[in-house]
Amino acid sequence: MIEMQDIWKTYADGTHALRGVSVLIDRNEFVYLVGPSGAGKSTFMKLIYREEVPTKGQLSVNGFNIGKLKQRKIPYVRRNIGVIFQDYRLLPKLSAYENIAFAMEVIEAPKRLIKKRTMEVLDLVGLKHKHASLPAQLSGGEQQRIAIARAIVNNPSVIVADEPTGNLDPETSWEIMNLLEEINFRGTTIVMATHNKEIVNTMRKRVIAIEDGLIARDQARGEYGYEI
Amino acid sequence: MKFSTLLRHIREGALNIVRNGWMSFASIGSIVVSLSILGVFLLLALNVNKLTEQIESQVQIRVFLQLNTEQQQIDEMHNVIGNMEDVSQVTFVSREEGLEILRENLGEDGQDLLEGFDETNNPLPDSFTVEVVNPEEISFVAKKIKAAGEAASPNPLMSVKYGQGTVESLFKVTTAVRNIGLVLVLALGVTAMFLISNTIKMTIFARRREISIMKLVGATNHFIRWPFFIEGALLGIIGSAVSVSILLFGYGQLVQVSQLELGLMMIQLVTLEESGLLVGSLLLGLGTLIGIWGSTISVRKYLKV
Numbered sequence: 375m376i377e378m379q380d381i382w383k384t385y386a387d388g389t390h391a392l393r394g395v396s397v398l399i400d401r402n403e404f405v406y407l408v409g410p411s412g413a414g415k416s417t418f419m420k421l422i423y424r425e426e427v428p429t430k431g432q433l434s435v436n437g438f439n440i441g442k443l444k445q446r447k448i449p450y451v452r453r454n455i456g457v458i459f460q461d462y463r464l465l466p467k468l469s470a471y472e473n474i475a476f477a478m479e480v481i482e483a484p485k486r487l488i489k490k491r492t493m494e495v496l497d498l499v500g501l502k503h504k505h506a507s508l509p510a511q512l513s514g515g516e517q518q519r520i521a522i523a524r525a526i527v528n529n530p531s532v533i534v535a536d537e538p539t540g541n542l543d544p545e546t547s548w549e550i551m552n553l554l555e556e557i558n559f560r561g562t563t564i565v566m567a568t569h570n571k572e573i574v575n576t577m578r579k580r581v582i583a584i585e586d587g588l589i590a591r592d593q594a595r596g597e598y599g600y601e602i
Numbered sequence: 603m604k605f606s607t608l609l610r611h612i613r614e615g616a617l618n619i620v621r622n623g624w625m626s627f628a629s630i631g632s633i634v635v636s637l638s639i640l641g642v643f644l645l646l647a648l649n650v651n652k653l654t655e656q657i658e659s660q661v662q663i664r665v666f667l668q669l670n671t672e673q674q675q676i677d678e679m680h681n682v683i684g685n686m687e688d689v690s691q692v693t694f695v696s697r698e699e700g701l702e703i704l705r706e707n708l709g710e711d712g713q714d715l716l717e718g719f720d721e722t723n724n725p726l727p728d729s730f731t732v733e734v735v736n737p738e739e740i741s742f743v744a745k746k747i748k749a750a751g752e753a754a755s756p757n758p759l760m761s762v763k764y765g766q767g768t769v770e771s772l773f774k775v776t777t778a779v780r781n782i783g784l785v786l787v788l789a790l791g792v793t794a795m796f797l798i799s800n801t802i803k804m805t806i807f808a809r810r811r812e813i814s815i816m817k818l819v820g821a822t823n824h825f826i827r828w829p830f831f832i833e834g835a836l837l838g839i840i841g842s843a844v845s846v847s848i849l850l851f852g853y854g855q856l857v858q859v860s861q862l863e864l865g866l867m868m869i870q871l872v873t874l875e876e877s878g879l880l881v882g883s884l885l886l887g888l889g890t891l892i893g894i895w896g897s898t899i900s901v902r903k904y905l906k907v
């Protein structure tokens with residue numbers, strides 16, 4: 375569960391990226407973040423996975439007070455949040471399998487579990503047969519699937535996806551969306567920023583529109599709402 | 603920390619050294635150079651120390667008495683000197699014994715000089731040979747003895763002498779070796795540390811993608827930092843191991859080659875067995891410390907979470 379109360383984020387250069395945002399995102403919700411470029415969507419997500427700290431206001435994620443989180447507790451909060459980016463961010467020298475297993479190794483998961491669970495998520499994203507491929511040997515869609523597999527391998531309760539289909543063609547984008555919907559169906563909260571009108575309008579999930587650092591609209595089964 | 607985690611960190615640290623190639627080589631090289639110089643100074647200091655000890659054990663104060671001093675006053679003086687805190691031993695040397703000793707010391711060539719002197723016309727006075735507990739106190743003790751003589755009347759002492767020059771200049775050499783060594787070691791140690799910290803900085807930059815993903819998926823700071831500390835420590839250990847090997851091998855050769863010649867001069871070098879453990883463990887410890895220090899600096903500076 376994510377709860378924001380009057381959240382402000384002012385960057386060091388004085389930019390007010392968020393200017394008093396209050397919102398409640400429940401367990402197992404699927405939320406689209408929409409809005410013009412520079413509105414504050416990425417900032418909204420960075421606060422959730424504690425890449426940035428709110429300048430003012432209360433933010434709690436899975437019961438942790440993010441604003442007052444002690445440095446050494448940050449890793450444990452992040453283990454419960456999976457993050458996906460537009461540019462995949464895979465490690466180029468590691469195979470698909472190794473990229474996923476890496477996320478378990480660095481939190482010191484038991485060895486036996488790593489192999490079992492990594493194969494499991496590889497299967498879930500439909501790329502078991504490509505486990506030995508390097509990122510450069512995979513298509514964009516396949517790379518994003520591996521990135522998704524890496525994000526879910528530690529069983530997070532929340533997935534934060536910043537324009538995950540931004541670099542993909544429509545057909546591949548739909549494959550990714552189906553995968554995310556499947557993950558959401560299995561019980562993971564998903565917060566996804568997107569500029570993809572077709573996807574938002576077709577899926578009909580909750581839509582939060584951010585404009586100029588403020589919530590402009592919050593609809594249960596919303597639409598994209600902007601002309602492209 | 604789990605054992606498997608430790609193994610992983612060590613593997614990562616070692617891999618980073620290989621990946622950094624030339625930079626690692628330069629760091630190790632600078633450690634080798636600085637520690638070797640430190641080692642040379644250390645061995646030098648050990649040897650000067652030993653030499654000083656050899657000479658110190660021979661330093662004594664010679665107290666010459668006035669001719670015709672009464673036996674009672676001689677005994678009194680003997681007691682006064684013997685009771686001084688810093689004095690370990692007083693021996694009375696009669697003028698006859700003095701002549702004997704002089705004969706022996708001058709050897710065959712000197713026999714002519716003493717020709718014609720015997721008990722009847724012995725030019726030497728009676729004397730005391732005084733040994734002190736702490737050789738550095740020797741001039742202090744000599745002064746005290748002089749003062750004691752002046753306090754008595756008549757003053758039974760003719761003169762108080764000791765190997766002023768030798769001892770003092772040896773102490774000066776020891777201090778100089780120590781100071782120059784310290785300054786050099788500090789300067790070189792800092793240079794080596796700086797090079798290592800630079801190497802670690804390179805590693806951190808080369809691996810920033812990996813680090814950012816580690817942070818993203820919730821690796822702890824400790825987990826992220828360990829490989830860098832290990833890399834620094836390994837650089838230090840490798841460098842110091844190389845320098846210890848070179849140094850001790852070289853020194854062993856030196857001891858062997860010089861043994862005969864120095865032996866003739868009654869000088870004995872510190873043996874490899876005596877110095878090896880001290881020099882080895884000190885350099886190894888210092889190298890490791892420099893390595894960890896260097897990586898700590900870069901980790902603090904460039905691994906913000």
Ligand SMILES: Nc1ncnc2c1ncn2[C@@H]1O[C@H](COP(=O)(O)OP(=O)(O)OP(=O)(O)O)[C@@H](O)[C@H]1O
Pocket residue numbers: 385386387389390391409410411412413414415416417418
């Ligand atoms: N690190 C930063 N330092 C200063 N200003 C920043 C920083 N990051 C973002 N901003 C500014 O904050 C505002 C919100 O940026 P943000 O990235 O959240 O927008 P966004 O909604 O994700 O935009 P887009 O749709 O283009 O990705 C922008 O004006 C941006 O320039």
Ligand SMILES: [Mg+2]
Pocket residue numbers: 415416417536
């Ligand atoms: Mg953005």
